[in-house]
Amino acid sequence: IQALQISENKIIKTKMLSRACFRQFSASIRRMSSTNIVETNIDSGTGFATVTLSQPPVNSLDKNLLTAITDRFKKLSDDSSVTGAILTSKFDGKVFSAGLNIVDMFQKSDDHLGEFWGMVQEWYLTIQGFPKPLVSAINGHAPTGGCAMALMSDYRVMVEGKTIGLNETLLGIVAPFFFADLMIAAVGRRHAEFALNNGYLYTSDEALKIGLVDEVVNLDQVVPTALKILTKMTKTPQPAYQVCKNFLRKETMDTLRNDRAGDIAHFVGFVQQPNVQKAIGGYLQALKQRKK
């Protein structure tokens, strides 16, 4: 009887403990109401938000995904309980982001292109202007706009064996000045000129050598390593962090802010050229036929 009573007490204690653990866990991870293409979890213990891009198949940045990411980062900026963020992809081991959606640039009206480019500008200004520490956990390929998005973060942890770069010239288009400036800021003018002129896609190890990414690790270490560095970054006095980040990034952002309409007109004029349309069409076709 005594033995039974002891084991019953143990069961009750275990049940109480697991209920307490469950309460603690559910209190510590808050899922933000979010579109299912940008999943966001906030750890209420640390204040770290994990933003996971989840638009199949390759997180190509179409109007929907650009808007969802932009809205998400605006909310995280304004949320005083959020101390920093990690940006990653649901398609780990495969793709971080395939960059801007090429379909949005092919055989479209001026109005469509203009609206699309306005969203690209807003996405850039929002992530690049995100006032809190932001670490990219690049768990797959990151060509073109995917690379630009990673460059907007303050630190980049990349999985081994994938590729990253601003390879727009391979499509017959040119990275806009605000993408080019991201690359120059990370790797310096010499490497940036080589990378952009030749549309060079770097392997993870090559990217590490030129400073395009800060660490290369195996897949299961990407997010934990990103969390570790975010923990360090959030220990810096944050008013100083924010002021410093803002003044280092302000010039290029202001150049864009001061002439958004001109930049849109420039993009539309460039993309609508027949030879550029031909190149984009050929690239799209090649992409579709790669698998066959």
Ligand SMILES: CC/C=C\C/C=C\C/C=C\C/C=C/C(=O)SCCNC(=O)CCNC(=O)[C@H](O)C(C)(C)COP(=O)(O)OP(=O)(O)OC[C@H]1O[C@@H](n2cnc3c(N)ncnc32)[C@H](O)[C@@H]1OP(=O)(O)O
């Ligand atoms: C003077 C300058 C003035 C102004 C500036 C002017 C112009 C500059 C404008 C914009 C700059 C452009 C920036 C960009 O980001 S362009 C985006 C280019 N992206 C790429 O080149 C990446 C292409 N994708 C890939 O290489 C591969 O998909 C990837 C390695 C990412 C993944 O490979 P995986 O084998 O896993 O998948 P796939 O079978 O290739 O793809 C699945 C599916 O998705 C389609 N796909 C892929 N990428 C894109 C994309 N970026 N946009 C749209 N669709 C994409 C692919 O075709 C497949 O479709 P389906 O065959 O129907 O399944």
